[in-house]
Amino acid sequence: MTRRIDINNICYSLPSKPAQLSVQEKVTIIENIKKQLQVRNAVIVAHYYTDPEIQLLAETTGGCVADSLEMAKFGSQDPATTLLVVGVRFMGETAKILSPEKTIIMPTLEAECSLDIGCPYEAFSAFCDAHPERTVVVYANTSAAVKARADWVVTSSIAVELIDYLDSLGQKILWAPDRHLGRYVQQRTGADILCWDSTCIVHDEFKTQALRKMKKLYPEAAILVHPESPQAVVELADVVGSTSQLIKAAKYMQQKTMIVATDRGIFYKMQQACPEKIFLSAPTAGEGATCRSCAQCPWMALNCLQTIAEGLTESSIYHQVQIDEVVRQQAFVPLKRMLSFAAGLKHR
Known part of the structure; x- marks a missing residue:
């Protein structure tokens, strides 16, 4: 069906x-x-x-x-x-x-990806044209055409570091597409960021009230949250990070139970890294709500x-x-910048 x-x-x-x-x-x-x-x-x-x-x-x-x-x-x-x-x-x-x-x-x-779908090229390009003074930074969760329109591509694992670097150069940022991640990065860096308005269908569904109730059931549990989640959910977290960062956190944290606010597919690697620990999905629906994703990208x-x-x-x-080869060549430039920046971070 x-x-x-x-x-x-x-x-x-x-x-x-x-x-x-x-x-x-x-x-x-x-x-x-x-x-x-x-x-x-x-x-x-x-x-x-x-x-x-x-x-x-x-x-x-x-x-x-x-x-x-x-x-x-x-x-x-x-x-x-x-x-x-x-x-x-x-x-x-x-x-x-x-x-x-x-x-x-x-x-x-x-x-597909809801962030990619929610940032169509024509509308995004017009948004960029309306703010030519800003450096365009797009999340990896975008189409090749949108990447080709950008100055930088970024992933959640290096987003804070990259925006902090651009801010140190005095650059104002146009960020797309995830507004939750954009808001999180802005709060961490203090940068001047103008956000496109889109969200991830999985992370946008995590609910604050239900998470608080779950924490009461498991008071000793650590809460691990991906920054694509709503601000109120992020504020309840013990650790906020990308998928790879959350897996690393699960390894070094002393808590035996983890409540995880990201796609539950990550549990395979978490369990592999920490077979003795218990991993629970953060709630994606409050009382009377209907879950669209249930912590799994459809x-x-x-x-x-x-x-x-x-x-x-x-x-x-x-x-x-x-x-298209022209689009590919244009998108290669900001992607290559991202990889070079990430490599530089590793050698610091």
Whole structure:
């Protein structure tokens, strides 16, 4: 059955999820995937929010499970000639921007991102034109065309550091698309930031009142929050950070129970890093509310073993990422700036 989701007063359809597989069907498909990876000289680059069985498959076949920044770096540096990007479409586009000589395929090109959808190029370009004095910084969760319009691309893992750097140069910032992350960065840096108005369908759903009630049930638990969440939720956090930063925090924090406000796909890596700890999803609905995401990106969930196998065996428009070359070259500039800045942070 096709579902519909309302984002910023626009209604979008979601394809039905693939049917559940039996254990034997999974074994057969996984073996086929492993063979096709070798035949195509391909490697799996998967996001933390994908299904645990996909993350395990990526790890056991020499691939990568990471946040969007590390996915981009891994894909550009790995010798494989084909990258199977398991995530949402902007991640596949980012891989193509950085590695135009490689074949970039995805289990499904219908895996969207609400932040990408909520920042259409034409409207965003007009917004930039109206504020020519500002340095344009866009989040990685945007289309190739929007990236091409930007001066910088950024991920949540380096957003505070980058904006702090630009602010030190006296630059005023035009930020897009996530208003919660933009507000968080502004508060941390004090920079002059003008935000585009969009949100992540997963993180925007975490509820303050319900989180307080959950904390009362687990008074010793630590609260870990992604900065794409609403301000009131962020203010309740013990740790605020990107996906990779939250995983690291789970390792060093002494609490045995963690309440986590981000996509629950991250629990695979958290449990792997801290098998003795308990991880709970932060509540996404208060009393009488209806959850749209339930702490899981509905588009990320479209990735499965079946669609991975299809992506490797079918060379159709339904799987291969293509970007106009002019747009790709323009988007490469701010992406390269991001990677160079991130590399500089590592060597400090």
